[in-house]
Amino acid sequence: MKKTILSVAIMLCVLSSAKPSWAAGEQPGDACTVAGAVVRAAGPDQVPYLTLVCNGSTWVLADERTTAGRSLFRVGSDATACDATKVGRISFVGGAWTYCHDSSWKAIGLPNCAAGQGLTQGVAGPECCPTMGWAVTAPPEANSWSNVTYGNGLFVAVSTNGTNRIMTSPDGVNWTARAAPENLAWNRIFFGNNLFIVTTSSTSNRIMTSPDGVTWTARTVPQSNSWQGVTYGNGLYVAVSSNGTNRVMTSPDGVTWTLRTAAADNAWMAITYGDGLFVATSSNGTNRVMTSPNGITWTSRFLPGTDPAVYSIAYGNGRFAGVSSGGRVFTSTDGINWSQATLSETNFLRSITFNGTKFITVSNNGTSRIATSVDGVTWQLYQAPEASNWMSVTNGGGKVVATATSGTNTIMYSIDVPCP
The missing domain is CATH 2.130.10.10 (YVTN repeat-like/Quinoprotein amine dehydrogenase)
Structure with a gap:
């Protein structure tokens, strides 16, 4: 029984030390064309997967490191215009969450409707109605x-x-x-x-x-x-x-x-x-x-x-x-x-x-x-x-x-x- 356990342990050790063998996908800096597209990419040395977002011309990391060392999904309090360099960025301004897409900030989640209003699907997402x-x-x-x-x-x-x-x-x-x-x-x-x-x-x-x-x-x-x-x-x-x-x-x-x-x-x-x-x-x-x-x-x-x-x-x-x-x-x-x-x-x-x-x-x-x-x-x-x-x-x-x-x-x- 001891011999069997030892064999399993050795096998797990060998497997865990082996490098992944899959081919690399899109990498930061690679060209892309569909603004706002998101992919999961990985190469032999990339564990866990990378999440990339297309800014209209280049794949960029979907997360960014803050000065405090925390990793965020491109979150900020950005009150300036949404442009190609910010596509995929999430912003929290004035008590509302938005994300940058198609040259404008889009609302995230359901709108805060007034009393007596309901919800309907609008062109840009859920809207209050009437x-x-x-x-x-x-x-x-x-x-x-x-x-x-x-x-x-x-x-x-x-x-x-x-x-x-x-x-x-x-x-x-x-x-x-x-x-x-x-x-x-x-x-x-x-x-x-x-x-x-x-x-x-x-x-x-x-x-x-x-x-x-x-x-x-x-x-x-x-x-x-x-x-x-x-x-x-x-x-x-x-x-x-x-x-x-x-x-x-x-x-x-x-x-x-x-x-x-x-x-x-x-x-x-x-x-x-x-x-x-x-x-x-x-x-x-x-x-x-x-x-x-x-x-x-x-x-x-x-x-x-x-x-x-x-x-x-x-x-x-x-x-x-x-x-x-x-x-x-x-x-x-x-x-x-x-x-x-x-x-x-x-x-x-x-x-x-x-x-x-x-x-x-x-x-x-x-x-x-x-x-x-x-x-x-x-x-x-x-x-x-x-x-x-x-x-x-x-x-x-x-x-x-x-x-x-x-x-x-x-x-x-x-x-x-x-x-x-």
Whole structure:
């Protein structure tokens, strides 16, 4: 019996010391063509197997060694664009897992659907349903509808030309033309603290206000700048300007305004308030963001990227998100440190809003002129029902509404698409 056991032990020892004899398969650095393809490869000295992923031209290791010595399946917190060098990489950003494939980050796992929603299989994977779809309608007057907002149960849009340069709607579908106190080129409209405020860049009365969106009053301002974005926070309205000496002004009531000094003489285009901080963005200058805790004292902040002209900014899900040309979105959780994400289409993103669940942005060019994102980093693109010059988007009453400055139907509104 002892002799038998000894013989078996010797045989196992010989087998375990022998090298595998199989032929080598694909190796790191070998050429490949199918981006995202995964293979298990092995050679005589490779135990265990190697897992390789094709980046579109070359087989690369599917695992990588971290500085701590741990081996991961190409996992990181990568908020930059998905390109050929990152195919197969898994990323965890903004509480969501994605993987890099076909030039964009794809969601991993099932989406987090809202109460009352179900799941259906979409083109890019599982999707919640009913989901957001889009429809268009014509305005009461074919003006250049530059901006839209929502407040007190009413959508209100303003125009830079035409006879009646205001229109209102209770549902985003049926609109009524309204007269402005002056026929100026009205740029932006904002609602906060039970007041609508509209800005312009022409004549002395460069602001008009309304408590209901129907009856309007022209207001004088202390300086004839090109006033752009307005917001409300901490008991104060704050407006920014793209020119002039003092490019910030504040008001406790929207009627009486006081000039303030901006952090820099940039062309300030947009402003928002979130998490106790005012954040304004510009279309030129060295530091294209400025922040303030009170709307009065401002500090310049650096924005990454080349020539990042940010025309619209919103706050939601604990972060600021600003949109720019080239399909670029800039995000920050504190308003101070910023990161850049790029959509798969490099459209000119003109406006952004947050509807309580996701960010929605619209563009005035490109194939897909609508994009949505939960975190401002990973975006899903959609074609608009009409390729109009979409310039502004807002949300309210469970609906998202956008307006355009040109096109046949220059009003776009969201609709619920039922589960198939």
